[in-house]
Amino acid sequence: MTLSYPLICPDTLFYARPTHIVARELIGKKLVRMTRSTNGMSSKRISGIIVETEAYGFDDDAASHAYKGMTQRNFIMFGETGRAYIYFTYGNHFCLNISAKMDGIKAGAVLIRALKPLEGIDVMKKFRRTDDELSLTSGPGKITQAFDIKIDDNGKIMTDLEGELHIEECEKIQTLGHPINTVLETRRIGINKALDKKWRFVMAHIDSRGNYIISKYASRQK
DNA sequence: TCGATGATTGAG
DNA sequence: TCAATCATCGAA
Numbered sequence: 001m002t003l004s005y006p007l008i009c010p011d012t013l014f015y016a017r018p019t020h021i022v023a024r025e026l027i028g029k030k031l032v033r034m035t036r037s038t039n040g041m042s043s044k045r046i047s048g049i050i051v052e053t054e055a056y057g058f059d060d061d062a063a064s065h066a067y068k069g070m071t072q073r074n075f076i077m078f079g080e081t082g083r084a085y086i087y088f089t090y091g092n093h094f095c096l097n098i099s100a101k102m103d104g105i106k107a108g109a110v111l112i113r114a115l116k117p118l119e120g121i122d123v124m125k126k127f128r129r130t131d132d133e134l135s136l137t138s139g140p141g142k143i144t145q146a147f148d149i150k151i152d153d154n155g156k157i158m159t160d161l162e163g164e165l166h167i168e169e170c171e172k173i174q175t176l177g178h179p180i181n182t183v184l185e186t187r188r189i190g191i192n193k194a195l196d197k198k199w200r201f202v203m204a205h206i207d208s209r210g211n212y213i214i215s216k217y218a219s220r221q222k
Numbered sequence: 223t224c225g226a227t228g229a230t231t232g233a234g
Numbered sequence: 235t236c237a238a239t240c241a242t243c244g245a246a
Contacts, residue, residue, distance in 0.1 A: 020233070056229070064229085065229075065230070087229085089229070089230065090227095090228060090230050090231075091228090091229055091230095092230070092231070093230050093231070095229060095230085097229085109229095111229055113229085137230095138228075139230070139231070141231060142230090142231080160234050187230075188229070189230095190228085190229055190230065191228095191229060218225065219230095
């Protein structure tokens with residue numbers, strides 16, 4: 001495939017590439033949620049900068065929901081790229097993914113694991129029932145709670161800038177008080193299969209002594 | 223129908 | 235370190 005213009009995340013082609021590439025490039029983008037306007041309450045905008053993602057593949061990835069084929073739960077991973085794949089787990093939590101895979105590959109998705117809260121922090125605090133900003137969105141289950149993302153958001157188009165749940169470019173990361181020089185690759189968290197793959201990506205910067213400093217908004221460290 | 227499991231979280 | 239908690243999946 002030849003592209004004559006830069007790939008930006010509002011484009012479904014951004015997600016039509018190898019899943020781990022998309023996962024890496026989603027670091028630094030913005031996840032945006034518009035809350036529903038209810039009687040009297042106007043719609044509010046919630047957003048955060050993506051600081052941690054993980055890639056999940058198909059038959060080369062035993063840790064992936066799609067490993068054994070399509071089911072009622074994972075079918076979004078097999079469909080159009082740039083869609084929300086949301087699932088319920090551990091009896092308590094929803095997790096948000098975005099379908100992403102290269103042409104010809106059967107399935108794939110990127111799990112959004114952590115954000116730096118940006119807009120609508122007061123709303124997030126309400127949904128999360130905590131005032132601790134470092135705990136608002138530092139984990140996949142926390143993100144969906146802070147953004148009020150539920151199973152009825154499954155399949156939503158993440159490339160529509162007018163959509164109530166979508167991804168945007170983020171031009172001003174450097175001025176948002178979050179240094180980023182590099183993206184770290186590590187083993188994925190919370191799985192016990194396919195441990196060889198380094199498909200977790202975390203926003204980081206290198207300090208003056210040359211040490212790698214992982215974003216303080218990432219999920220459980222190490 | 224039924225038992226095992228889990229891309230997590232929060233408390234101790 | 236460990237329990238909570240239930241939808242999903244695959245076997246029966």
